[in-house]
Amino acid sequence: MKLLIVSDSHGLTEELSELQEQYGDSVDALIHCGDSELRAGQIEIKDFLIVRGNCDFERRFPLDITKKIDGNTIFVTHGHHYNVKMTLMNLNYKAKEVDADFVFFGHSHVLGAEMIDNRLFLNPGSLLMPRGRVEKTYAIVEKEGNTIRVSFYTDKHRELEDLRQEFVL
Numbered sequence: 018m019k020l021l022i023v024s025d026s027h028g029l030t031e032e033l034s035e036l037q038e039q040y041g042d043s044v045d046a047l048i049h050c051g052d053s054e055l056r057a058g059q060i061e062i063k064d065f066l067i068v069r070g071n072c073d074f075e076r077r078f079p080l081d082i083t084k085k086i087d088g089n090t091i092f093v094t095h096g097h098h099y100n101v102k103m104t105l106m107n108l109n110y111k112a113k114e115v116d117a118d119f120v121f122f123g124h125s126h127v128l129g130a131e132m133i134d135n136r137l138f139l140n141p142g143s144l145l146m147p148r149g150r151v152e153k154t155y156a157i158v159e160k161e162g163n164t165i166r167v168s169f170y171t172d173k174h175r176e177l178e179d180l181r182q183e184f185v186l
Contacts, residue, residue, distance in 0.1 A: 018045050018086055018087040018089055018159070018160045019043065019044045019045055019157065019160075020044055020045060020046050020047075020048060020086070020091070020119075020157070020158045020159075021036060021044045021046070021047050021155065021156070021157055022048045022050065022139060022141040022155065022156045022158060023036060023048070023049050023050070023065075023141055023144055023155040024049065024050035024051060024052065024070075024095070024121075024122070024123025024124075024140065024142070025051070025052045025123045025126050025142075025143035025144065025145060026052070026054075026143070026144040027052055027053075027054050027072065027144075027146065028054040028055070029144055029145055030061040031061075032144050033049075033053070033055075033061040033062060033065070036155065037061070037063075037065075039174065040157075041064055044157075045087055046066055046084075046086055046091070047064050047065045047066070048066045048067075048091070048093055048121055049062060049065040049067040049068070050068060050070070050093060050094070050095055050096070050122050050123035050140075050141065051067070051069055051070025051071075051073060051078070051094070051095030051096075051124070052070030052071065052072045052073060052123060052124070053067060053070070053073060054072055054073060055075070057075050057077040057078060066082055068080060068081060068093050068094055068095055069095065070095035070123065071095065071097040073095075080095070080098060081093065081094045081111075083115045083117070089118040089160065090116055090117045090118050090119070091117065091118070091119045092111065092112055092115050092117035092119065092120045092121070093121045093122070094108070094111075094120075094121075094122050095122060095123050096122035096123055096124035096125070097124050099111060101122055102124060105133065105138055108120060108122060108138070109134065109136075109138075112133075112136050112138075113134065117136055118136060119136065119137045119139070119158065120136055120138045120139070121139050121141070122138070122139075122140055123140055123141065123143070124140075125140060125148065126142060126143035126146055126147055126148040126149075127142065127147075127148045127149045128141060128142030128150065128156070128169055128180070130156070130167040130182055132184050135186060137184065139167060141154060141155050141169070142169065152171045152172075153171060153172040154169050154171060154172070155169070155170055155172070156168065156170070157170065163185055164183060164184070164185055164186075165183070165185075165186065166181070166182070166183050167180075167182045167183075167184070168180075168181050169181075
């Protein structure tokens with residue numbers, strides 16, 4: 018399984034179109050964790066699984082998505098309803114409730130990946146206004162067998178090799 022995860026693009030369109038074009042045929046899903054500030058039906062997000070963030074006014078975007086992809090349960094949310102800027106505890110409770118294998122969220126604009134209770138929690142950072150680093154980022158998550166690889170990329174598609182992580186289940 019291979020997934021592209023992006024969040025907090027706040028009105029950007031060319032960058033999202035570029036991600037669709039570059040990765041659309043090589044990943045199992047394109048995922049947007051909210052605050053796109055775009056409308057449902059816009060071409061720039063047509064291929065994305067997308068949720069509503071605190072800056073999104075489009076009510077057709079759901080607050081959360083739970084989806085099975087290649088036998089894995091993926092949970093996507095923006096994170097503001099789970100207070101992710103303060104703690105991942107609430108999000109972890111929800112992840113347990115839906116039996117998620119992967120939990121993708123945004124809101125804080127701070128990239129990161131960690132395993133909690135044998136689930137991957139990942140924030141891809143922000144394509145527009147990163148916090149904690151200067152690079153505008155998105156993430157690629159790959160699972161092969163019992164190994165999960167996480168790679169973060171800049172908006173110019175350069176891997177931030179120092180942030181590459183591998184987790185063994």
